[in-house]
Amino acid sequence: MATMQKEEYMDRLRSQFDSYLSEKEEMEPEWMSQVRQRAMYAFEGQGFPTTRMEDWRYFNLSSLWQHSYSFQPIVNFNELAVKRNDIMGMNSACRLVFVNGRFSRELSSRGTMPRNLTVLPLSEAYTSHKERISSFLHNEAVWGENSLRSLNTAFMQDGALISIPDGMIVEEPIWLVFMAIPAEKLETYQPRVLVEVGENSQMTLIESHMAYKNGEYWSNPMVQMHAKQGAVIDHCKVQMESPHATHTSHYHALLERDVHFTATSLSFGGGMVRNDIQTELKGQGIECTLNGLYMADERRLVDHHTSIDHQMPRCVSHELYKGIINGHATAVFNGKVCVREDAQKTDAKQTNQNLLLSADATVNTKPQLEIFADDVRCTHGATVGQLNEDELFYLRSRGISKEEGKKLLIWAFASDIIGRIKVDALREPLQERVFQQFNAGYIK
Amino acid sequence: MLEIKNLHAKIDNNEILKGVNLRINKGEVHAIMGPNGSGKSTLANILAGREGYEITEGEVFYNGENLLELSPEERAWRGIFLAFQYPIEIPGVSNTYFLKTALNSIRKYREEPPLDALDFLALVKEKARLVELDQTLMNRPVNDGFSGGEKKRNEIFQMAVLSPQLGILDETDSGLDIDALRIVANGVNALRSPERSFIVVTHYQRLLNYIVPDYVHVLVDGRIVMSGEKDLAFQLEEKGYSWVENQDALV
Ligand SMILES: Nc1ncnc2c1ncn2[C@@H]1O[C@H](COP(=O)(O)OP(=O)(O)OP(=O)(O)O)[C@@H](O)[C@H]1O
Ligand SMILES: [Mg+2]
Numbered sequence: 001m002a003t004m005q006k007e008e009y010m011d012r013l014r015s016q017f018d019s020y021l022s023e024k025e026e027m028e029p030e031w032m033s034q035v036r037q038r039a040m041y042a043f044e045g046q047g048f049p050t051t052r053m054e055d056w057r058y059f060n061l062s063s064l065w066q067h068s069y070s071f072q073p074i075v076n077f078n079e080l081a082v083k084r085n086d087i088m089g090m091n092s093a094c095r096l097v098f099v100n101g102r103f104s105r106e107l108s109s110r111g112t113m114p115r116n117l118t119v120l121p122l123s124e125a126y127t128s129h130k131e132r133i134s135s136f137l138h139n140e141a142v143w144g145e146n147s148l149r150s151l152n153t154a155f156m157q158d159g160a161l162i163s164i165p166d167g168m169i170v171e172e173p174i175w176l177v178f179m180a181i182p183a184e185k186l187e188t189y190q191p192r193v194l195v196e197v198g199e200n201s202q203m204t205l206i207e208s209h210m211a212y213k214n215g216e217y218w219s220n221p222m223v224q225m226h227a228k229q230g231a232v233i234d235h236c237k238v239q240m241e242s243p244h245a246t247h248t249s250h251y252h253a254l255l256e257r258d259v260h261f262t263a264t265s266l267s268f269g270g271g272m273v274r275n276d277i278q279t280e281l282k283g284q285g286i287e288c289t290l291n292g293l294y295m296a297d298e299r300r301l302v303d304h305h306t307s308i309d310h311q312m313p314r315c316v317s318h319e320l321y322k323g324i325i326n327g328h329a330t331a332v333f334n335g336k337v338c339v340r341e342d343a344q345k346t347d348a349k350q351t352n353q354n355l356l357l358s359a360d361a362t363v364n365t366k367p368q369l370e371i372f373a374d375d376v377r378c379t380h381g382a383t384v385g386q387l388n389e390d391e392l393f394y395l396r397s398r399g400i401s402k403e404e405g406k407k408l409l410i411w412a413f414a415s416d417i418i419g420r421i422k423v424d425a426l427r428e429p430l431q432e433r434v435f436q437q438f439n440a441g442y443i444k
Numbered sequence: 445m446l447e448i449k450n451l452h453a454k455i456d457n458n459e460i461l462k463g464v465n466l467r468i469n470k471g472e473v474h475a476i477m478g479p480n481g482s483g484k485s486t487l488a489n490i491l492a493g494r495e496g497y498e499i500t501e502g503e504v505f506y507n508g509e510n511l512l513e514l515s516p517e518e519r520a521w522r523g524i525f526l527a528f529q530y531p532i533e534i535p536g537v538s539n540t541y542f543l544k545t546a547l548n549s550i551r552k553y554r555e556e557p558p559l560d561a562l563d564f565l566a567l568v569k570e571k572a573r574l575v576e577l578d579q580t581l582m583n584r585p586v587n588d589g590f591s592g593g594e595k596k597r598n599e600i601f602q603m604a605v606l607s608p609q610l611g612i613l614d615e616t617d618s619g620l621d622i623d624a625l626r627i628v629a630n631g632v633n634a635l636r637s638p639e640r641s642f643i644v645v646t647h648y649q650r651l652l653n654y655i656v657p658d659y660v661h662v663l664v665d666g667r668i669v670m671s672g673e674k675d676l677a678f679q680l681e682e683k684g685y686s687w688v689e690n691q692d693a694l695v
Contacts, residue, residue: 389495394532394586397492398546398602399520399553408545412536412585 009065010044016071017154023072029126035137039153042140046147055146058332058364059274059303064246069188069218071155075099077181079106088208088238088429089175096121097177099212101157101189101219111172118163119174122192125161132163136194136224142252143222146276149250152190152222159192162205166198166228173204173423182215182242193223200230206426207235209249211242211269218246225253229283232260236426240433241270243300248274257283257312264421265304265321266430267294268437273302280309281317281343292321293417295437296329297357303332310343310373319350322417324410325361335380336368343373350380355387355413357406407438445470445641446491446511446610451502453483453490460486462666463502468610471638475652475677476645478663479685484645485529487663488614491643492526493519506610520546521553523609527599527616529645534586539598542586543568543605550606571604575631592619600631611635612643617651629654649681662688 017040025033048065049056082099083106089095093111096119097104103121113119118129125133137143143153160176178191197203209219219241227233241247247270255261265275273296279288288308296302308317323331333352354363367380387409395405414434421427446468453461460483468474478484490497491504493516504511511519534542547567548558559567572579575597587595596616603611613632617625632642632655644655652660652674660676661668662685670676670688680688 390532391534393494393516394528394534395542395546396516397494397520397526397528398542398606399517399549400542400546401517401549402515404545404549405517408537408542409534412534415536 006047006065009068010047012068014040014044020071020155027123029130031130031134032126032137035134036154038140039143039150042144043147043150043154046150049147055305055334058330059272059301064218067186069186071157071188071190073100073102073157073187073189074183074185075102079104082179082181082212083107084212087177087179087210087212088240088426089177089206092175092206092425093172094119095175095177096160097179098158098189098191099179100181100187101178101191103158107177113170113172113174114168116165117168117170118161120161122156122159122161122194129161129163132196133161133194136226139224142224145252145278146250148220148248149222152192152220152250155188155190156192157190159194162193162195164197164201164203166201168198168201170201170203173206173425176205176207178207178209178219178221179212180210180215180217180219180242180245181212182217182245186216186218188218188220191219191221193221195223195225197225197227197231197233199228201228202232204234204423205236206238206423208238208240209247209269210240211245214242214244216244217242218248220248222250223252225251227253227255227259227261229256230258231256234262234422236264236421236423237266237275238426238430239265239267239269239273239275241273243269243298244271246270246272249276251275251277253279255279255281255283255286255288258285259283260287262289262291264417265290265292265294266417267292267302267304268433270302271300273300274305275303276305278307278309280311281315282311284312284314286312286315288315288317290317290319290321291417291420293414294321294323294331295325295414295434296323296331297326298329299327300329301332302329305334305336307336308338308348310337310339310346310348313343314345315343316347317349320417321352322413323352323354323363324357324414325354325363326357328358328360330362330364333363333365333382334368335366336370337378337380339371339373339376339378341372344375346373346376346378348376348378352382353413354382354384355410356384357387357410407435410438411435445507447505449503449505451487451490451504452500453486454498454500455486455496459500460666461490464663464666464668466661466668468641468643470641472659473636473642473644473655473657475657475660476643476663477647477660477677477680482663483666484663485614488526488529488612488643488645491519491612492516492524517549520606520608521550525603525606525608525611527596527603527611527613529614529618531587531590531595531599533588533590535588537586539582539584539586540568543602546602547605567605571601574604574634575601576627577601593621593624596620597624597628600628604631604635607635609639610641610643612645614645615647616644617646617648625651626654649677652677664689
């Protein structure tokens, strides 16, 4: 495919946007087109991130504009024919399923969720839930923070609105399944998820990104979470995109006082993967836990940028990210922890551990601590190591083969994160899936 | 069963073993004693197949096979078991899963069907009783946070479960209190049979009161400088290794 110059790309993108907008204008309220236009305008000002920017040093996005991806994915398949039981979440009671960025009614199910709980595709909620949606989408400080978020805002094809009223304990997990059925033509999926959890409510949210079949595409999802006082939230994201896909995801969580928030990022697929997770701790007594497990082999790249912004006193944050890197793959972990002047008595702990399985694998790990308060406890630690030879010899001396022994040790390393997942319906298939990945030649 | 001929081994270019000769027949128990740093663990590790040693001369035959060409697991499948001087902790791997995988790998080599969960549990119960191992340790990760004595018991327990042909015990007695020593020794004795041999590395004659050896060898500076029957251990205890070194010329 012939490559393009940036200017030429921007021109084409603009005309793609204009035709997209005129199509959308027929279905969406006026204020939505204004949001889209503002976002497009912001994107044009920002441009794609480049590797000259510190946060994007290891992540070269040039292929995204050199090959033009269509923002209007074609959806021509029989929905029931693609309902595969091995796609995680496809059988969960309450699920919203998106195929190539668009909502699929056939594949989705509300389950037995109470009436006053909102779980809707965005495309059906613009009018009925205007206030909620617009308060998220008018927050330009959040979506304008980087250009890929702006792009998502300009082009979002669909997404989910989840709103839990105050004081509601939602037992069943709410599952968002993003399925890709890659087409001949390069396409990009830009789903947007807006979540509001009421005071003292509890919910589990699972987000899975899967490929129905292998192929090239780019998914650029963005999630905005607003957790009100005392809410308890467990959010797991599973990324199992096609090995040739690019996945750039953006997560912004705004946490109020006494919120207990856990976000787990499980990143196994994709060719080029970027997960940005940003949390703002806006009240006292918040407990924020960020866990992650990433695996990459061959020439793949997996990049996590996390940010925990302690703005108020007496909050606790724990972060544990583990990576298993093989082949010629590269992993990046950048963990920012900011403790502002008012955030006295902050207790922040960050750990990043990496297991390198080959001499050609690379890890770039960097803690980034910005501390402006004096009465705080902040620790961080990063390790990059190989499998422990003594442990492996011990296993082998008992008759466990070298290959099996390696699997066992890597499994032990990974299960530290997987074992923390509370939802059985996620943890059990994941354990199997990670084992499969090991058996499919991940470990040699 | 085992024949070590003129074995020379180096680590990082330092010669540690300088011509070890040893022949062990079925059913025999051989004790190896010797000062710190003389190469006892090196010999034990080489027999179990640990990497990092350079064999510069000599050969080792095990039931007619060239042992040095086999991987550690291939040796385990053929019945070699090393009880480590310093057992390794493996966080995250449960003892039960570990041992079951090990046992079934060995059974597979022996062309025996894998043990199912129930049969395995019964076996574990029986063998844990043998060395009075607290069964709750089975649910913990391998050796993780075990006390020194628990680790040693766990080694003998594993040996009992895997039922090897040649058990190599590297200072299993050190770090054990007197009761534990007796328990562990009884465990080993229960495994003694005309088909099974042992190499028992120890510094103390005490252990040999419980596990009575057929032969005692003294390893000094990478060579077996003296061999004898069980009374040799008494003489050593009395007179110390310097006595052996002075007798060097007699060997
Ligand atoms: N990895 C290594 N690198 C360098 N030297 C080593 C290594 N391992 C062992 N050695 C050396 O080899 C020699 C023999 O060690 P070995 O552990 O076999 O002694 P040992 O007889 O078992 O002693 P002990 O009674 O203290 O257990 C020692 O001098 C030791 O320092
Ligand atoms: Mg030793």
